[in-house]
Amino acid sequence: MKTTLTVNGQLRHLDADPRTTLLDALRNHLNLTGSKKGCDHGQCGACTVIVNGRRINSCLSLACMHDSDEVVTIEGIGTPEHLSALQQAFVSHDGFQCGFCTPGQICSATAMLDEVEAGWPSHVSADVTAKQDLTVEEISERMSGNLCRCSAYPNIVDAIMDVAGSAKR
């Protein structure tokens, strides 16, 4: 099935079985292996990518549903030579150990900061109408869809805290 989508700013054409997940399309058809497959069930967050500005588990979404969508993967967020502010913060704070969850964490956090900016409340927000302060508790809750078995959580949260509120990510 033919699908055309924009990935990291580039127009890409896909001709894949309609049952192909967005994750498999990215990894196997477009050779973007930065997004990881941790569970393939939408339960670990390793495959998180940003579609039209919102973070999703790409393993739970079919590629053909994304015709003319804008997809941003970890490769589109920054490169080793030009890291985004958030990526740099993950380096400075050691926000990983084995690194397998890291691309998902960073994609997720990038979009999460936008959600906060847009005033979306979370489960732990005391006032669902006010703009949320990004406390450790808020970040931890909002990042609870991204598992890290190495439990680098303290450093992940510190890295996000570091860029939260600053204009650049």
Add this chain to the structure above:
Amino acid sequence: MNHTPDLKAAAIKGGVATDQRHDSAHKHVSGTAVYIDDMPEPAGTLHGCLGLADIAHGTITAMDLSAVRVAPGVVAVLTGADVPGENDISPTGRHDEPILTDTLVQFHGQPIFAVIAETREAARRACRLAKVEYDALPFVTDIGALDPLNDKLVTPPLTLKRGDAADAIAAAPRRVSGRMRIGGQDHFYLEGHIALAIPGEDQDVTVYSSTQHPSEVQHMVSHALGVPSHAVTVEIRRMGGGFGGKETQSNQFAAIAAIAAKKLNRAVKIRPDRDDDMTATGKRHDFLVDYEVGFDDEGNILGVDLVYAARCGFSSDLSGPVTDRALFHCDNAYFWPAVKAVSAPLYTNTVSNTAFRGFGGPQGMIGAERVIDEVAFAVGKDPLEIRKLNFYGPNGDKNGDRNVTPYHQTVEDNIVHRIVAELEESADYARRRRQIAAFNANSRFIKRGLALTPVKFGISFTATHYNQAGALVHVYTDGSVHLNHGGTEMGQGLYVKVAQVVAEEFQIDIDQVKITATTTGKVPNTSATAASSGSDLNGMAAQNAARQIKDRLVDFAADKFQVAADQIVFLPNRVRIGNQEIAFADLVKMAYFARIQLSAAGFYKTPKIHWDRDKGEGHPFYYFAYGASCSEVSVDTLTGEYVVERTDILHETGRSLNRAIDLGQIEGGFIQGMGWLTTEELWWDDKGRLRTHAPSTYKIPLASDRPKIFNVTLADWPEAFEPTIHRSKAVGEPPFMLGMSVFHALSDAVASVADHRICPRLDAPATPERVLMAMERLKGEVAGVSKR
């Protein structure tokens, strides 16, 4: 990221004892770090999927795979009969673990065949078409009803004995006995198992395997293929987590991929689906601990009798050494004046349990902590008081020999007193204890609990021959260095630590040292990267290799410049020879032209250790690592749900090679240990099926589960008692057991519903359900008592 070395620098970049960042940091954050599934596949790569048995125990009477064979995309179907060599991957040589079983099924989910197809999806679909018939046999999944001393074991048990425990308990003023159930744990490495086998000419095959033990994978593949080890090369650059789950469990996937690759002469990749991975690979052992303790009215423990029964699954795997290590930690940091401890590695019809961070040690320790709790409740004192009362004697304690372990090794490096005293102070234990008592007295539904628990963990493989390591160091003529060693990288920062050691040795910036993938072709006969020993062993081996080259450079320079050898000093990126300084790279180039060998193989074996298992005596550990943690929880008495309010940790890694990496290991280890004892519950149904086989049903800690206040300190004063690599100590496993403080804080909160008069006897994992049931039980007991 090339740079020209600074020849005037006061210090090199990235030497030992610096916070050098992880070598792959920039790659991890940009998604460019390559894991095996990210490697470009060779043309024509095929994909495998394992067919799993769907009964817990029985003989296969018929296996009809015809529909599988003709399914779209299927290229081959393998059964045990297709194994050209030996159909066995038992790591201890007990011949009890077939690669693919063709007659007897011994657990639900045991691999019985493998489908190789053009795509992973085709292989997975075809797997479902098999028709297998069985003659079911009775099975046992739980060890609760088994007799530890008489039922079937998978490997011989161990007994540790010092003094006469039975006499001491009988003669003690007071006695308590009981039983504790301790659950297992799934590794849930975020990168599941994977193997990619690429056939070569003759008998050759190269296997990329996500493994902590490349040498063992090499041996297993060679046995399975029936070819010499030299035909098999196993390589691994990095794993997405291991935690012990890739010490032996990688063998099966590697062996099947290699068999298929050689048979079909095409590359074959096997990456099981997460559910299959959780169903078909081993986990942490569950234990049942039966204990009896004799003590006096003060809480001095006089004698302890312990039986550690473990659910091992259907084969021995590493259950022998795991249950041994449980016994080695049945004392934690406490001196048992008379002790008998027995292990029972029980056979069950479940997946064969295996290594997991701590390797039985955590289960051993939590048994010891239960004993402490029992005594504390019996004499009506704070458990921390009883802990301190029963610690091993301070070093050099001449009066009395309160420093001999149940395995007759003397503890020579004890720093638990200072660690605990400092933590008690910094966590403000005494004041918070009073505050919590006041809080609980006034709070009807929410109860708080507090606990401070120590860790003393023995470092070394208990199989003495594993305590060796090799490294290979090349210096190229431009002064850059190639480093290889037998250790594997799974996120613990081993590669960067060993590179720091080599940079330090040559006094060159760390970016001049290239860290290369672990491969059996460069360093042979290596041990698993396990037992926290990675940097201890490989750091020493790499240092040894670097020193050999350095010695040759010194000899060469002394001769060429006619100066004494002690006039030659390696300074940052340069070498002082008499009165002149030359760049390291220039000296190397000169040495090359003078035909000096610039490559060396290094070797290290841990001194001092020995172990006689039959006698239960020896010096199995080179040293001990220490730490302590203090946690406070609040529990909702209506639901059993809880929150960790605060945790303080003080841990030591000797003179740390890299404090940033060590802190990450401590935080991560604690959280993983907390998960084991709180939310991670494995559950088998009455058909012997594991029903917790995905993150939807198996709950590992999330970012939101970490303590609300989390103070982690790496003690800056300890230094290894033994001459370890730069006097550092191991860090991989010991912090895992810091998670015990959360479990005991929960127990403390539970105890508050009965005014701390009854030992809660909480089992692990302390899920909210279990916490609630324990509280209800205690309330019932109190009511029963007051009615009488």
